[in-house]
Amino acid sequence: MRLSTFFLHTLKEEPRDAEVISHKLMIRSGMIKKLASGIYSYLPYGLKALKKIEAIIREEMDAAGAQEVLMPAVQPSEIWKESGRWDVYGKELLRLQDRKGAEFVIGPTHEEVVTSIVRDEVHSYRDLPVNLYQIQTKFRDEIRPRFGVMRSREFIMKDAYSFDIDDQGAEKSYEAMYRAYERIFTRCGLKFRTVEADSGPIGGNFSHEFMVLAETGEDVILTCTSCDYAANLEKAEIAAPESLALPEAPQGSPEKVHTPNVRTIEEVCSFLGVKPQNLVKTMIYTTENGVVAALVRGDHEVNEAKLRRAAGCETLELADEATIEKYTGAPRGFAGPIGLSIRTIADYGLLGSGACVTGANEEDYHLRNVWLSRDARIDAIADIRNAEEGDPCPRCREGSLQAIRGIEVGHIFKLGTKYSKTMNANFLDVNGNLKPIVMGCYGIGVSRVLAAAIEQYADENGIVFPVPIAPFKVLVLPVSTSEEKVMDAALALYDELGSQGVETLIDDRDMRPGVKFMDADLIGVPFRITVGMRGLNEGIVEVKERSTGTVEKVPVQEVVGYCLAKLDL
Ligand SMILES: [Zn+2]
Numbered sequence: 001m002r003l004s005t006f007f008l009h010t011l012k013e014e015p016r017d018a019e020v021i022s023h024k025l026m027i028r029s030g031m032i033k034k035l036a037s038g039i040y041s042y043l044p045y046g047l048k049a050l051k052k053i054e055a056i057i058r059e060e061m062d063a064a065g066a067q068e069v070l071m072p073a074v075q076p077s078e079i080w081k082e083s084g085r086w087d088v089y090g091k092e093l094l095r096l097q098d099r100k101g102a103e104f105v106i107g108p109t110h111e112e113v114v115t116s117i118v119r120d121e122v123h124s125y126r127d128l129p130v131n132l133y134q135i136q137t138k139f140r141d142e143i144r145p146r147f148g149v150m151r152s153r154e155f156i157m158k159d160a161y162s163f164d165i166d167d168q169g170a171e172k173s174y175e176a177m178y179r180a181y182e183r184i185f186t187r188c189g190l191k192f193r194t195v196e197a198d199s200g201p202i203g204g205n206f207s208h209e210f211m212v213l214a215e216t217g218e219d220v221i222l223t224c225t226s227c228d229y230a231a232n233l234e235k236a237e238i239a240a241p242e243s244l245a246l247p248e249a250p251q252g253s254p255e256k257v258h259t260p261n262v263r264t265i266e267e268v269c270s271f272l273g274v275k276p277q278n279l280v281k282t283m284i285y286t287t288e289n290g291v292v293a294a295l296v297r298g299d300h301e302v303n304e305a306k307l308r309r310a311a312g313c314e315t316l317e318l319a320d321e322a323t324i325e326k327y328t329g330a331p332r333g334f335a336g337p338i339g340l341s342i343r344t345i346a347d348y349g350l351l352g353s354g355a356c357v358t359g360a361n362e363e364d365y366h367l368r369n370v371w372l373s374r375d376a377r378i379d380a381i382a383d384i385r386n387a388e389e390g391d392p393c394p395r396c397r398e399g400s401l402q403a404i405r406g407i408e409v410g411h412i413f414k415l416g417t418k419y420s421k422t423m424n425a426n427f428l429d430v431n432g433n434l435k436p437i438v439m440g441c442y443g444i445g446v447s448r449v450l451a452a453a454i455e456q457y458a459d460e461n462g463i464v465f466p467v468p469i470a471p472f473k474v475l476v477l478p479v480s481t482s483e484e485k486v487m488d489a490a491l492a493l494y495d496e497l498g499s500q501g502v503e504t505l506i507d508d509r510d511m512r513p514g515v516k517f518m519d520a521d522l523i524g525v526p527f528r529i530t531v532g533m534r535g536l537n538e539g540i541v542e543v544k545e546r547s548t549g550t551v552e553k554v555p556v557q558e559v560v561g562y563c564l565a566k567l568d569l
Pocket residue numbers: 224225226227228229393394395396397398399400
């Protein structure tokens with residue numbers, strides 16, 4: 001491709017609305033262009049990179065036995081009502097009506113569509129297992145789309161769905177996808193970790209996330225210093241304590257102290273001269289089964305996914321002001337476990353707590369010298385807080401957890417029979433009994449893989465593409481286009497690299513060398529061959545490797561072979 005005619009318009013300035021590196025660089029390198037909030041066009045350079053990733057995904061999905069389909073983006077509301085998600089999916093689901101008033105959604109995911117296809121086509125155990133996948137556009141109406149294509153509203157996803165006759169089969173399908181995902185991200189040239197994850201609103205009972213490691217990542221991953229345990233912050237467990245008994249209290253009673261306008265942990269600590277770990281934080285939540293109080297140490301954070309499991313509920317939300325007042329008798333900031341008549345769940349972290357401070361359920365008052373075993377009614381003690389760096393590993397119990405950051409690019413779930421039961425996707429087993437199909441679902445954020453790759457490798461000068469997903473592997477850069485000898489040599493190299501199957505770009509624009517060098521770094525082509533008069537007079541060109549910055553002088557006759565060897569072609 002000749003840069004003079006390529007639809008690539010780079011920007012020197014950083015876009016004002018871009019916060020993260022990948023967003024800035026994808027805009028500056030002319031890969032994407034914003035149309036509306038969270039909605040982007042892929043321009044030729046961006047699309048080429050995306051196609052590289054898609055090709056790797058297709059090869060590995062096909063090799064793992066999955067079969068490609070293409071399902072519609074617009075889906076009728078009926079199937080969403082059947083699965084029960086029409087009511088629970090919330091505002092991320094973009095709903096619309098056609099001219100007849102029929103309701104539709106723009107698919108944020110395709111469990112409903114694929115399940116409706118399979119229930120119509122599959123009748124017998126002989127038709128199973130089957131795994132169908134697609135690479136397709138999704139829409140999720142994020143409240144705050146940001147970070148370019150990393151958290152956009154419209155995005156490209158690879159989603160696969162497996163259908164098996166039983167759990168054992170479903171586990172095999174899951175394992176096959178797990179291995180395929182490892183190969184996909186390895187082949188994309190990414191450094192990643194596989195972590196245990198919470199299955200969230202998609203449902204199901206088990207899941208893993210694939211995280212591209214990047215200091216700028218939005219997700220926190222906790223990994224063990226001595227074994228291979230790794231989980232995301234939502235899922236990371238706390239090692240279960242040996243005993244669930246609260247420490248025994250001495251005789252006595254809590255002491256009420258006037259704490260006017262003292263509400264936050266920091267305010268209470270400085271007002272009473274205590275440490276956060278001596279405080280009991282009481283959080284009030286509403287669930288579909290009533291109101292629940294969650295108690296954690298002042299220096300810990302409630303983990304809502306864990307609390308949902310501990311409380312045995314599906315929906316969980318922080319209570320509003322009115323609910324807090326109704327159940328605690330005090331405004332927000334003064335709740336405490338003593339005298340509460342609602343279900344109260346305490347975190348493991350409180351098992352070591354002796355005399356502590358809590359809210360008094362009365363405006364402007366706290367209680368001191370509270371012993372939970374003596375003064376409060378606790379219904380359950382469970383793991384309901386976020387794990388933190390330094391916590392002991394829940395798996396080996398020898399190492400401790402350390403926090404690293406990552407970007408979620410893949411997520412696989414065992415769904416069980418959640419959708420097949422609600423949507424009647426059944427089959428006849430070998431004995432002629434009707435059974436629900438056991439499902440799994442497997443997603444890769446294709447556009448996000450691209451952004452994550454940029455995020456992982458970029459430097460201060462621009463994108464550094466890993467070779468496998470680079471749109472072009474080599475950039476030939478003639479320093480001057482007006483010197484015939486230079487242009488002839490550059491074009492000869494360009495042609496020869498092309499004939500050897502190397503995707504090559506030539507910067508044949510009549511521009512200052514400085515601008516060309518800056519653009520070369522910005523767009524991140526792995527190898528740059530600089531062709532200049534001085535070098536040619538000595539029979540050499542310069543090859544710069546973008547990832548290391550190393551520059552080597554290579555004889556003109558050898559440079560194609562040199563590149564082929566470096567690219568491992
Ligand atoms: Zn461990």
